[in-house]
Amino acid sequence: MKFENSEVRLTYRSALVEELRAAGSKIVGDLELLLPSSLGFCWGVDRALAMVEQARLDYGGRPMWLISSIIHNPRVNSDLRAQGIGFLRGRHAIAGAWEQLGSNDVVIVPAFSATVEDMNYLRQRGVTVVDTTCPWVIKPHKRTLKYLKEGFTTIIHGTVGHEETAATCSLIESEGGHFVVVYSIEETEVLAGFLEGTIDANYLHENLRVGSFSSGIDCEQDLQRIGVINQTTMLASESRAIGDRLKAALIKRDGEPALAKIFRDFDTICRATQDNQDAAAAVAQLKPDLYLVVGGYDSSNTKNLARVGRRLGVPAFHIEGPHCIQDALEHRHRESGEILYEAAWLPAIRPIKVAFTAGASTPDALLGEVIERLVEYVEKRLPQANILS
Ligand code: SF4
Incomplete structure (x- = not known):
């Protein structure tokens, strides 16, 4: 459509x-x-809403659900609820609906994607999935898989708990990789301090938000080689500054000639x-x-x-x-x-x-x-x- x-x-x-x-x-x-x-x-929101409208035409009469918000706008989400689309999570969730999903249900994955665990669960329950994930959101996913293949830990400039970043983090963990999420220049300074050897791993863990680290990460070992990506909707100038700061920290730690082997940076802010x-x-x-x-x-x-x-x-x-x-x-x-x-x-x-x-x-x-x-x-x-x- x-x-x-x-x-x-x-x-x-x-x-x-x-x-x-x-x-x-x-x-x-x-x-x-x-x-x-x-x-x-x-474009990504236009596309997601058009896909929902098409799904309503294609699957009319079947129970239709959103995992949570389709996009972050209360008006749009409330309009979808008024059209009979139920919410599986969040403030407007219908209790027990997630656990009772079955083959007659249609579940819409939002523009910011979903975690690997959620996608696996939906498959296992046999529901019909309408995946509205924005192609721009796929870009950091692809990049992080490349980092992983090359032996790099991903540093995500993003927000812990934001659906897009949660999906990226779950993808990395599902492939056995590691990540650290930094939200701001201030948090990046803490990470840079660790890379430069001025603070220890305990201080690093204590001074970033809960959920900023992949489970089982050994910062001494896993932050030897890092690749940076951004949640697609971050402040572009801040993302650039974060990449530059981490690069400077690695140069200080290992010297400029080593950089090509230990650092990657890729702009994944959407157009x-x-x-x-x-x-x-x-x-x-x-x-x-x-x-x-x-x-x-x-x-x-x-x-x-x-x-x-x-x-x-x-x-x-x-x-x-x-x-x-x-x-x-x-x-x-x-x-x-x-x-x-x-x-x-x-x-x-x-x-x-x-x-x-x-x-x-x-x-x-x-x-x-x-x-x-x-x-x-x-x-x-x-x-x-x-x-x-
Ligand atoms: S990634 Fe960009 S284009 Fe896609 S939905 Fe988000 S803001 Fe829109």
Whole structure:
């Protein structure tokens, strides 16, 4: 099924976003609205949702399930639940459904893939699997298998617990390999310190998150040769810095001539993530007074779009939808992940230059509602309320 012709595509359209996409900017009352050249639904999400729609046509009448979210957007997941698709895991899971799966069931594997253990279980239960794994997610899988074959331990720049990274980790372990996950530059510094010999393995284990290491890893032995990959949706500039830092640590440990034998680095950030980050940075260079980044709070690529804005000195806020626009703006803190309420978020100047962007799992319709809500809020709000001085 071509997504352009699908019902889902029509459901998630927004005439306002389409108009803004074409024009790049628009003045509405006291607001100058700006949109980057690339934002929102990526090819992989388009494809996953089209596959779900096709599966509903192909397997209508049979019980249909998602392992957990199809993508990280509450609106989309709630729409799928409303269509009768059940969840096997997570907050909306139906108790006992996973254990009772059988040959009449249809299970949809999300765009970020699934663990080897889950895939084996589904096969064993004889269910019909609709695998929407994005081809971009396969790229780090292939790369890590290559590292493994060459005798390298994989260092993953990713988030422990994120479905994509969990799938990559399980693939490595199922093949008898090892991995270490680093989330940030700070965690990379700890790993680099170990490689350089300034800290010991106990300190390394204690200072990375639970779940960062493959089971049975012997860091002294297994980190002699390392290859770096990234979860596809990480901040590209940070991934590059992490690769460079680890490379420098190995040069310090073993000398530059040894590098070709002990270090590999391969960029597995997906094209859509890279394009959205580049476009978000280009709009941030226009110095908007406010930057609203719309997407699910658990969406990795959306979190990183907010960080792009903040790193360029722009007041960027990661919000989940129109409900966040209120006297105290609801948003997710870009580093701590806490949901906060910001009282002074609306600049006092007029017109206010407001940029918007949206994560790869955010429907245009949701972004359109956010823009409309902001326009309405600014028109109606009291002149003195919630103004940044
Ligand atoms: S963000 Fe990238 S990896 Fe994830 S679904 Fe979209 S295209 Fe695929």
